[in-house]
Amino acid sequence: MITAKDIRRILLVSGWFMILTLPILGMRVDPLSDNILWRLKNVMWVGLGTVVLQSLPHLWHLYLYLQAGMIRLWHHLMGTPPHKIVEKTAHRDSLINRVITNPRQRAILCAVVLTLTIIYPQVVNEYQINIMIMAFLYIMLGLGLNIVVGMAGLLDLGFVAFYAVGAYTYALLNLHYGINFWMALPLGGIFAGIFGLLLGFPILRLRGDYLAIVTLGFGEIIRVILENWIELTHGVAGIVNIPGPTFFGLGLTPSQKILYLYYLMVLFVVITIFVVNRLQDSRLGRAWLALREDEIACQAMGIDKRRTKLAAFSLGAFWAGIAGVVFAAQNRSVYPVSFSFLESAMILSIVVLGGMGSIVGVILGALILILLPEYLRELSQYRMLFFGAILVLMMIFRPQGLISVVRRKYDIDSIKAEEKEGGA
Amino acid sequence: MHFDSQYFIELFASGLTKGSIYALIALGYTMVYGIVGLINFAHGEIYMIGAFVFFLASSLLTVLGLPMWAMICIATAASIFWAGGYGYTVEKIAYKPLRNAPRLSPLISAIGMSVFLQNYVMLGQTEKYLGFPEVIPEFDFLEPFASTFSSSDFVIWVTTVIVMLILTWIIKFTRTGKAMRATAQDRTMAELVGINVNQIISATFIIGSALAAVGGILISSHTGSIHYYIGFIAGIKAFTAAVLGGIGSIPGAVLGGLVLGMAESFATGYFSSAYEDVFAFSLLVLILIFRPAGLLGRAETEKV
Incomplete structure (x- = not known):
């Protein structure tokens, strides 16, 4: 229940937030006249918002309390003895996890999802298809980062650097040597993987937080080089007129090209999921965990720490490189701006929201974070604000992500029960 | 090649200025790291918010028609207050609930906070560069050195030295400072001898944020513009400085800041200015490879 003390606390915190946001949200300097424009309405909204947010848990308690009271009242009136509240079993996996662990249900689920993905472009317009291609791209990136962060637990904040390496590999090789998409695809991946190795060698013996900051620095270095090495990369002007993927040398109309790219992406995502899934159960995957x-x-x-870490790092980078090549082919142009730190933060949000280490989670995370801002256009400027908040809130309230990983456990209780039965 | 001593001294002066600012920000990183063992990624953003608050407050006071010196004092106080407030609140929201969580959690939360604050300022203020008022006057007695360094360079050096002295005094001689050192050494033990660890952590964040705010005001007045993104790069560089000097060590942060500032200044002066940021990061990588404990830090032994 809400006591006077709670109310005082709520008001105090709201007041504090209003003071805090007063200069940044409540004031603005008019660039023409140097006058101060007051926007106290924003600050009022902040105050109101914090009051509501803080009241929510109290309201929830109130609701539960009333509900319990109503049930008791009902039984009292009907003269029935009140039911004992049955404790829900503690170890109930979420629905999705139960489905994935059951092979038959999993097969059905995969079939349904795959059919839907294949039908999808036939029922929507080109704009929607393009958005979906983007989402697929981020699923690939998310799954790549998932290897590094989710499985091996190495916080890589410069992931976008490898993505950039892949994209520029294709752009440059195409520009100078006319190499086509299919040749560039493995090359981009391998190149990014080599970069991952090169970066990995010196820094993988560092502790987690140092690793984070060095990878962050590395990401920035790559971007700065891309911006300034004008002879090679054309600087901020970027490289344009990159051809899309070819289809056995046949000419395709623009709409066919989009469809083609879409199905290619589906194929890539399926391959990625397959490989990551197999990796997870491999000797290497278990060593990562x-x-x-x-x-x-x-x-x-007896696990070789450095080799295992390097493998995670370069495999993650390899995936980012492949995604980079596809990105260059889809956009037909690459600019250094596309590879800023915010991009890394976004991919990290995908992994964190979905659930670190969980493949289904990462897919779901990518779909939510890429599709939602697209369909909520008015709110799109708040996108990065939202991503930042997701990182903080998820860590505090649900660190395992929306879909937590199914941990393989040696279930001692059931084995004991079996033994008992056998013995009796 | 002919050695141009005038050019060398100019680079030295600008390196000293940069280094002082890095040192001011690096102190916040190193103090927080020493006590809670966390890289406070949002620290750079606090520095940026400090600069923005000063900008807003000084504009307001100028409109109200206050004299220059009063304006500077009040705006600086406001900037320190709000930066401290943000530092305190960030700790309470994003780090305190995660104090006993796995190592990765507070790091991710810190990055989230950094991204959040950047965009918060971008949306609340503007995404354009804003002209920052030149608050440091030209001193007459510095006239003979005008070709080598400006008054604002001089003020930055002097302020940095004063701030360092105050900080050293706080940490060495006050009760809070002693409690901070105790907490840094062993948090559980500090709690057992009756130190309110939560309060001490808050105090650390507030002091670090105040230092960052001072750095933010000084550098913004020196460069003459502010932008919501300035905190990010400055943050990474200050962190580099902290690592360079040995993270957790306060004299180390100052030394690291100065070394980094000098290195950057000379590298940009003698090689190329476009790659300024690359030098800092390369230095960071090199340091971490060859001397991960930093210049003044002690190597940690891994206990099993």
Whole structure:
């Protein structure tokens, strides 16, 4: 229940936020006259918003309290003995996890989703298809980063650098040597993977937070070089007129090209999911998970720490490189601006929102974070604000993400029960 | 090649200026790291917010017609107050709930906070560059050196030295400072001897933020413009400085800041200015490879 103390606290916190936001949201200097424009309405909204937000838990408690009271009243009136409240079983996996762990249901789910994806471009217009291609691209990026952050537990904040390497590999090779998309695809991936190795060698013995900042620095270095090495990259003007993917040398109309790219992306995403899924269950994948949980114990078990980390780093980079090539082919142009830190932050938000280490989660995260801003156009300027908030809120309230990873567990209880039955 | 000593001294002066600012921001990183073991990514944003608050407050006071010196004092106080407030609030919202979470969680939360604050200022203010008032007057007694360094360089050096002295005094001799050192050494033990650790952590964030605000005002007045993105690059560089000097070490942060400022100034002066940021990051990578504990830091031994 809400007590006077709670109300005082709510008002105090709201007042504090109003003071805090007073200069940034409440004032603005008119650039023409140097006069101050007051926008106190914004500050009032902040105050009101914080009051509402803080009241929510109290209201929820009130609701539960009333509900319990109503049920008791009902039983009292009907003369029935009140039911004992049955405790929900503690270990109930979420619906989606139950479906994925059941092979038959999983097969059905995959079939349905795949059919829907294949039909999708036939029922919507080109604009929607393009948005979906974007979403697929981010699924690939998200799954790549998921290897590094989710599985191996290495916080890579310069992931976008590898994406840039892939994109520029295709753009430059095409510009200078006329290499086509299909040749560039593996090359972009391999190149990015090599960059991952080069960066990985010196820094992987660093602790998590140092790793984060060095990768962040590396991401910025790549962007600065792309912007300033004008002879090679054309600087901020970027490289334009990059051809899209070819289809056995056949000429395609523009709308066919989009369809083609769409189905290619579906194929790439399916391959990515397949590979990542297999990796997860491989010796390497298990070594990553072990490394994430406890480095020292992991080393004691005889896992080569550096090699395992390097593998995660370069495989993640490889995926980003491939996504980069596709990005260049889809946009037909590359600019250094596309590879800023915010892009890395966005991919990280996808992984964090979906659930670190969870493939389904990352897919869901990418779909939510890419499609939602597209359909809520009016709110699109608040996109990055929203992404930042997601990172903070998810860490506080649901660090495992929307869909947590199914952990393989050795279920001792059920085995004991079986033994008992066998013994009796 | 002919050695141009005048040019060298100019680069030295500009390196000293840059280094002082990096040192001011790096102190915030290093203090927070020493106590909670966390890279406060949002620290650069606090620096940017400090500069914005000063800008708004000084504009308001100029409109009200206050004299220059009063305006500077009040606007600086406002900037420090709000920067401290933001630092305090960020800690309470984004880091405090995660104090016992796995290492990755507070880091991700910190990055989220940094992105959030950047966009918050961009949406609340503007995405354009704003002209920052020149608050530092030209001193007559510096006239003979005018070709080498400006008054604002001089003020930055002097302010930095004063701020460092105050900080050293706080940490060495006040109760809060002693409690801070105790908390940095061993948080559980500090709690056992009756130190309110939460309060001390808040105090650390507030002091660090205030230093960042001072740095923000000084550098913005020196360069003459502000932008919502300035905190990001400055933040990474100051972090580099903190690592360079040995993270967690306060004299280290100052030394690291100065070394980084000098290195950048000479590298841009003698090689190329376009790659200014690349030098700083390369230095960071090199330091981490060859001397991860930094210049003045102690190497941590891994305990099993």
